[in-house]
Amino acid sequence: MGTAESLMSIATAMAMGAGVVLPPALMVTFLYKESTGKPSKLEKAAQDWADAAKELSQAVQKITDLVNAIPGEAWTMDDRPLYESKVVDFGQQVDALASYIEAVQISIMVVAWALFTYAVFAMGMAVYLDALAIAAAAALAATATVVGAPAGATIFAECQALAAVGMKVTMVATGILAVTGVGVAAVMVGGAALTANSQEGNGATNAFDAFQKGMATGAAGAAANLAQAGVNSGLNFLSRGVPGVSRPAAELDFDADRDIDKTWNVGGGAKVSTPGGMGEFEGGYHAKIKDGQVQGQEAELKGKITTPGGMASASGGGKLEWDENENLKNKSFNAGVESGPLGTKGEYEGNWDQKNQYSDKYNVNSPFFNRVDGSTQKKKDDEPPPWEKNL
Numbered sequence: 001m002g003t004a005e006s007l008m009s010i011a012t013a014m015a016m017g018a019g020v021v022l023p024p025a026l027m028v029t030f031l032y033k034e035s036t037g038k039p040s041k042l043e044k045a046a047q048d049w050a051d052a053a054k055e056l057s058q059a060v061q062k063i064t065d066l067v068n069a070i071p072g073e074a075w076t077m078d079d080r081p082l083y084e085s086k087v088v089d090f091g092q093q094v095d096a097l098a099s100y101i102e103a104v105q106i107s108i109m110v111v112a113w114a115l116f117t118y119a120v121f122a123m124g125m126a127v128y129l130d131a132l133a134i135a136a137a138a139a140l141a142a143t144a145t146v147v148g149a150p151a152g153a154t155i156f157a158e159c160q161a162l163a164a165v166g167m168k169v170t171m172v173a174t175g176i177l178a179v180t181g182v183g184v185a186a187v188m189v190g191g192a193a194l195t196a197n198s199q200e201g202n203g204a205t206n207a208f209d210a211f212q213k214g215m216a217t218g219a220a221g222a223a224a225n226l227a228q229a230g231v232n233s234g235l236n237f238l239s240r241g242v243p244g245v246s247r248p249a250a251e252l253d254f255d256a257d258r259d260i261d262k263t264w265n266v267g268g269g270a271k272v273s274t275p276g277g278m279g280e281f282e283g284g285y286h287a288k289i290k291d292g293q294v295q296g297q298e299a300e301l302k303g304k305i306t307t308p309g310g311m312a313s314a315s316g317g318g319k320l321e322w323d324e325n326e327n328l329k330n331k332s333f334n335a336g337v338e339s340g341p342l343g344t345k346g347e348y349e350g351n352w353d354q355k356n357q358y359s360d361k362y363n364v365n366s367p368f369f370n371r372v373d374g375s376t377q378k379k380k381d382d383e384p385p386p387w388e389k390n391l
Contacts, residue, residue, distance in 0.1 A: 001039045001040045001042075001112060001116055001209075002041045003119075004037070004040070004115055004116045004119035005036070005038060005039075005040070005119075007119040007122065007123045008032060008035075008036045008119045008122055009036075009122065010123065010126070011032055011119070011122040011123045011125070011126035011192050012029055012033060012036070012122075012126075013224070014126035014129070014130050015028045015032055015122075015125075015126050015129055016027040016029045017130065017133070018126070018129040018130050018132065018163070018307040020133070021133050021136045021137050021140060021159075022129060022132060022133050022136055022160060023160075023163075024160070024163040024164045024166065025129045025133070025163055025166075025167070025169040026169075027167050027171075028125065028126075028129065028166065028167050028170045030236055030237050031124055031170050031171065031174045032170075033236040034233060034236055035115075035118055035122070037111075037113040037173050037176055038115075039111075039113070039115040039116045039119075040112075042108050042109070042111055042112035042115070043109065043112050045108055046105045046106075046108040046109045046112065047105075047172065049101050049102075049104050049105035049108065050101075050105045052101055052104070053098045053099075053101040053102045053105065053253040055103065056094050056097060057094075057098050059094065060091045060094045060095060060098075062092075063087060063090070064087065064091055064110040065292055066155065067083070067084060067087050075094040083133040083229065086203070089202045089203040090202075090203075092202045093198075093199050093202045093203070093204050096198045096199060096202070097195060097199070097361045099195075099285035100191050100192065100194075100195040103187065103188075103191050104191070105190055107184040107187050107188055108184075110180065110184055111160075111180065111181060111184050114177055114180045115177070115179075115180065116173075117248070118173060118177050119242070121173055123169075125169070125170055128166055129163060129166055131327045132159045132162055132163050132166075133159075133163075135155065135159050136155075136156050136159035136160070138155075138161075139151075139152040139153070139154075139155035139156040139159065140152065140156050142155075143156065150177070157184070159218040163293065167333070172286065189215075190204065192211060192214075193208075193211060196208040196210070196211035206254060216370065217258055223256065224254040224256035224266075225254070227254055228252055228253060228254040228268075231254075232251055232252055233253045235251065235252065236358055251270070251271045251272075252262070252268065252269070252270050252271075253268055253269045253270070253271070254267075254268040255267050255268060261290070262290060262291075263288050263289070263290040263295060264289045264290070265286055265287075265288055266286065266287055266289060267285045267286030267287055267299075267386075268284065268285065268286075269282060269283060269284025269285070270282070270283055270284070271325075275341045278305060278306050278308065278335060279303065279304070279305050279306070280303065280305075281301075281303040281305045282301070282302050282303070283299075283300065283302075284299070284300050285297070285299045285300075286296070286298055292323065292342055293324070294325045294326070296321070296322060296323055296324055297321070297322040297326075298320065298321045298322070299320050300317065300319040300320075301317055301318055301319075302315070302317025302318075302350070303315065303316060303317065310336065310340070311339060311341060312337065312339040312342075313337070313338050313339075314335075314336070314337050314338075315334075315335070315336045315337075315338075316333070316335040316336070317333065317334055317335075318331075318332065318333040318334075319331075319332045323354075326353075327354070329353070329354040330351065330352070330353060330354065331351070331352040332345065332349065332350065332352070333349070333350050334349045334350075335347075335348050336348065342366075342367075343365075343366065343367055344365070344366040344367070345363075345364075345365045345366070346362070346363070346364045347362060347363045347364075348360065348361075348362040348365075350363070358377070359375070359377060360373070360375055360377060361373055361374070362374045362376070
């Protein structure tokens with residue numbers, strides 16, 4: 001699973017390169033960018049869901065065993081049958097939940113394997129397009145000669161037609177991947193609704209109401225993700241690669257998440273990379289909102305510049321944080337330099353707290369000097385023990 005991201009990155013670059021002489025490959029580049037995922041993270045998430053289902057099943061078994069272990073003569077009251085009935089109902093509720101969690105785990109793995117399969121397909125298609133691009137470039141060069149012009153033009157046209165076929169095949173594969181995702185989402189939502197109904201049938205009152213509230217809460221996050229996907233699709237299309245045109249690659253991120261204490265984290269960010277990949281810059285803003293009131297805000301900017309050939313790089317950034325009263329409570333910045341060939345790396349961080357007290361930290365790693373968590377600030381002396389304070 002972990003190789004899928006690397007395969008997609010390589011395949012995207014290869015397809016973009018083929019687009020120099022084969023325009024259909026540019027659309028393939030766009031489709032690859034739209035279909036890139038993180039199957040390794042999905043695999044880990046699926047394992048976490050599987051562990052949760054196993055732990056729930058074990059908990060139900062332990063509760064059932066504890067009740068059954070109570071001797072009849074030790075509990076002869078009339079309420080024992082009622083209690084045992086409640087334990088059975090509870091067990092059925094948890095079993096239903098565990099079954100749904102197992103279905104979620106399987107669904108996530110289906111998506112992970114679909115992404116991995118698509119990555120393998122993408123790599124094969126990229127190799128095919130690059131081979132066509134080489135043939136097309138040779139044919140195009142042949143058209144510059146009197147003898148080779150007729151044959152070169154024919155071969156070039158055939159390469160364009162074959163590339164168009166490859167583009168159509170990629171569209172079909174991308175469509176299958178999309179349908180797989182939609183189908184899995186339907187299974188998960190439908191399974192949640194059926195489980196909620198089942199829970200109510202086993203005595204969990206208002207379970208379906210809780211499901212509906214959960215859907216309403218999740219709708220805000222889903223809307224943010226859909227808006228993010230829509231904007232990023234447009235950016236991916238613009239950065240698919242056009243011969244003779246150099247554009248920066250850009251990516252947007254929108255957030256709308258609610259935590260357990262009903263505090264919303266809303267905001268967004270943008271990431272821009274220069275056409276040559278030498279510069280990468282990010283910026284973002286987020287606010288915490290609870291009961292319609294802003295509980296805190298933060299804004300951050302950072303960037304990294306790499307020298308041609310990757311000999312060295314420099315990075316830097318800053319962050320501002322405000323409290324619920326819109327008072328600036330924290331200001332920080334960071335800067336760093338790194339050179340892989342020289343085996344040298346240095347980082348510096350500075351921070352002003354709400355009382356405007358400054359603190360810093362630096363790390364240096366080089367063949368000549370090393371320091372971890374160093375500081376330019378004078379270290380505070382340890383507080384004397386109580387028996388020495390009055391001396």
